[in-house]
Amino acid sequence: MSQIEYDTAVIGAGLMGAGTALFLARSGMRCVLLDRSGVCSEASGVNAGTLTMQMTRADLIPYAIKGWEMWTNRQEWLGINPSVVAAPGLSLAFTEEEVATLEHRAAARREHGAQIELVTASKARSIEPGLSTEVMAASYCPMDGFAKANQTGFALHQALKTARVDIHGSYPVERVEPEDRGYAVIGQGEVVRARRLVLAGGVWLEEMLNWLAVRIPIKTLVNQLAVTERIEPVMRTVIGIASGLLSLKQFDNGTVVIGGGWQGKGSRTTGSTQVIPENLIGNVRLAVHAIPNLVHTRLVRAWCGFEAETADAMPVIGEVPGMDNAFLIGSIHSGYTSGPFMAKLLAQYILGHEPELPLFDPSRLIDNQ
Incomplete structure (x- = not known):
């Protein structure tokens, strides 16, 4: 595995990380998805699965509507029909x-x-x-509405395999090192190299960003x-x-x-x-x-x-501040509702397209202490 080079390495196989890898792969990128457990096996697999407008922050309603539409038309993007x-x-x-x-x-x-x-x-x-x-x-x-969070993980896993995303569960990442051609992701004595990096670690985003000497409190x-x-x-x-x-x-x-x-x-x-x-x-x-x-x-x-x-209770979706070809996604209030759409937005940005709705620049949250 150490000699394989990918277009994009996504670290974190929750709903948003797996979704980002899925949309990138379907657009032709060779992707690897790395997680210490598996697809939707941590926070994304143990939440209530609520799809809601009423519990979503007002500023995020346009994103939640798009996400709700994706969930209710899940076979169009997921290709499989989990219980929603x-x-x-x-x-x-x-x-x-x-x-x-x-x-x-x-x-x-x-x-x-x-x-x-x-x-x-x-x-x-x-x-x-x-x-x-x-x-x-x-x-x-x-x-x-609502979804069965555990079934969504199974459906996403199958969709990722169909899209030919390489999935490496039980792969705890130890560190990430920038290289001339991209990034080296190091864990368990192995190295995965990719031109681009996506950090999608949920509550562990702060620790992941520390690998790149970037400080955003979570x-x-x-x-x-x-x-x-x-x-x-x-x-x-x-x-x-x-x-x-x-x-x-x-x-x-x-x-x-x-x-x-x-x-x-x-x-x-x-x-x-x-x-x-x-x-x-x-x-x-x-x-x-x-x-x-x-x-x-x-x-x-x-x-x-x-x-x-985050400190302002708004998402982080966009470029890792100060790093080339590194991106992050997470900290989305009522994230299960809008998660698939947020992943789609980041994939659009990485692919060089204009996102359907604005992203959420992580640089606003940089802690310079």
């Missing part, structure tokens, strides 16, 4: 203050193209009959999630609440995934995570408050997944 459900979404308000929050949030997102409207409690219950009678109002969006969120036993249908929409501390959806097998950004403990250095019981209890209480029919449902499992966040 397009469903309406409701964000609930239980107080007058929360109603005002939803009104403000919906207006901001409508300005960027999202189809979100405030509806009465009775209208919300006609959309989702299982809602709590304490709901005062809700914001409604027809463009929400914050690590440790989001807790839980899944229930299989039960009869109790909901048919994606449910959130005004505070953002709840995300609910029921899969076709009857299980309900409960999330909402409640924090656990974890270390990106060791990769270890730990659920905080008090936060799990708080999350589950909110779920039952929103959908009372969940009250007697048993939890099967709870876990944590990492999420990356």
Whole structure:
């Protein structure tokens, strides 16, 4: 492997790294995808898989819409049909203050193209009959949904193989060295050489950039999630609440995934995570408050997944500052929704095309300390 030269080496096989490699390969580039685990086997494989406009930052709505359209037409770009459900979404308000929050949030997102409207409690219950009678109002969006994150990894892996991307899982990269013709990626005593480099390491982007002596701080969120036993249908929409501390959806097998950004403990250095019981209890209480029919449902499992966040909570997509033919992508809020489109944008840029929407220049976040 040390003598093979690629057009592009992508480090990080999550949704955005794998997506970038896929789009580049389909345009004729010879690509290698390197990851210490495998395709979508870390953060991209353990998240809730929510496809959402309501939980996406207003400035990112145009990207989320494009991403949602790609997910709902997944066979056009993925070539395979993982389990993706397009469903309406409701964000609930239980107080007058929360109603005002939803009104403000919906207006901001409508300005960027999202189809979100405030509806009465009775209208919300006609959309989702299982809602709590304490709901005062809700914001409604027809463009929400969810995917099974683990199945997406399998689908992406097959698409990458079909596109003839060389995939090297179990390949922990130790360092990257710039060379005259590109970059040498070194790990496990082996060297992979490529003319271009893409860093797509999620919460590990900060450490990856350190290989190139570039400093961009990345914050690590440790989001807790839980899944229930299989039960009869109790909901048919994606449910959130005004505070953002709840995300609910029921899969076709009857299980309900409960999330909402409640924090656990974890270390990106060791990769270890730990659920905080008090936060799990708080999350589950909110779920039952929103959908009372969940009250007697048993939890099967709870876990944590990492999420990356920059200092301004906006993505980094573009050139690595000060480096030729090196790029990075990541730290995208509600990144599962817009991830495929963000990967497509970076591939367009690398290929010399004008991206459909603007990128997010990483140089704005350089730490010169």
